[in-house]
Amino acid sequence: MKLIRILISIIFVIVVGAWSVNLILSKTVRDHTPPVITSESDVLELSVNDDKNKLLEGLTATDDRDGDITDSILIGTHSKFISKGVCDITYLVFDSSNNVGKYTRRIKYTDYTEPVFSLTGPLMFSSGDTVSMFPKISLMDSLDGDISSKVKIVVNDVDSSKVGTYYVTFEASNSYADVVNRKLPVNIVNDPIDGPQIELSDYLIYVNVGDKINPKRYLKSVSDKYDSSTNTDKVSIISTVDTRSAGVHQVKYEYTDSKGLTGHTFLIVIVREV
Numbered sequence: 001m002k003l004i005r006i007l008i009s010i011i012f013v014i015v016v017g018a019w020s021v022n023l024i025l026s027k028t029v030r031d032h033t034p035p036v037i038t039s040e041s042d043v044l045e046l047s048v049n050d051d052k053n054k055l056l057e058g059l060t061a062t063d064d065r066d067g068d069i070t071d072s073i074l075i076g077t078h079s080k081f082i083s084k085g086v087c088d089i090t091y092l093v094f095d096s097s098n099n100v101g102k103y104t105r106r107i108k109y110t111d112y113t114e115p116v117f118s119l120t121g122p123l124m125f126s127s128g129d130t131v132s133m134f135p136k137i138s139l140m141d142s143l144d145g146d147i148s149s150k151v152k153i154v155v156n157d158v159d160s161s162k163v164g165t166y167y168v169t170f171e172a173s174n175s176y177a178d179v180v181n182r183k184l185p186v187n188i189v190n191d192p193i194d195g196p197q198i199e200l201s202d203y204l205i206y207v208n209v210g211d212k213i214n215p216k217r218y219l220k221s222v223s224d225k226y227d228s229s230t231n232t233d234k235v236s237i238i239s240t241v242d243t244r245s246a247g248v249h250q251v252k253y254e255y256t257d258s259k260g261l262t263g264h265t266f267l268i269v270i271v272r273e274v
Helices: 002-028 052-056
Strands: 036-039 043-046 059-063 073-078 087-092 100-109 116-119 124-126 135-141 151-154 164-173 179-187 198-199 203-210 219-223 235-238 247-256 261-273
Touching: 036 100, 043 052, 043 087, 052 073, 059 100, 116 179, 116 203, 124 261, 179 247, 179 261, 198 247
Parallel strands: 043 100, 124 179, 203 261
Antiparallel strands: 036 059, 073 087, 087 100, 116 135, 151 164, 164 179, 198 219, 235 247, 247 261
16 A cells, blocks of 8 residues: 555656646747738728728737737738739738738728829919929828829920920829829919919819819909909800810919909819729
8 A cells, every 4th residue: 555655656746747847848948830810801892091900800810829819910011002902911910939920911992093183273383483393282192191292203394484385294103003194284374473363272173084064163262463353253264174085184264454464373174084
């Protein structure tokens, strides 16, 4: 009986010792196994207005030691557009041993549109003056936001010494490599400094093919040094806009005061496919 007790004690000591050694080894042996990210679907459809956290929707991350680490998933880099509004996003997750797991999923922005130009004033300059267009131009992207700083001029045939309409091509790209290229009219005029000033609510608008446009609705006000009372109804509007097909057009606004001084301004109309 005494021998049996001794044997049981020895076996107990051996088991406890083996368990302790295994525990120590499990704590000290380096973990080289990365965590794994899985997704409920291969393609995630989003709106450009969705919160960025929506990009994490349907993802799960697990680690063989840390367990569920879904809350640690990070949004990594995105690819160029594969087609309109479609790209791949790579996600990252780190475990407590600093192993990284990666997963790439396709994202489709169902309402994505190309970057949109806007103007704070007309692309109109007095003859002989410096033609400085960038302060008037903005470019907004539905995903990247304001990308005005990325706008560059690729073609410029403006001769500021001669009155007339010229065309300048502006180009920019967002972080998804979607390039927008627009050829816009730039007008050199010989309006008197003290002549009438015509203000519009917008100086560049987008309309779809087939839409109707009323140029008068963009006419905001007329101010004049010599005529205390001005009437927007007396503004002449000359429009070359044709919305039957995509293209760039402009509307010319003209006002002559009682002194015979004439002022102008211009509205650019970009007609695009739906």
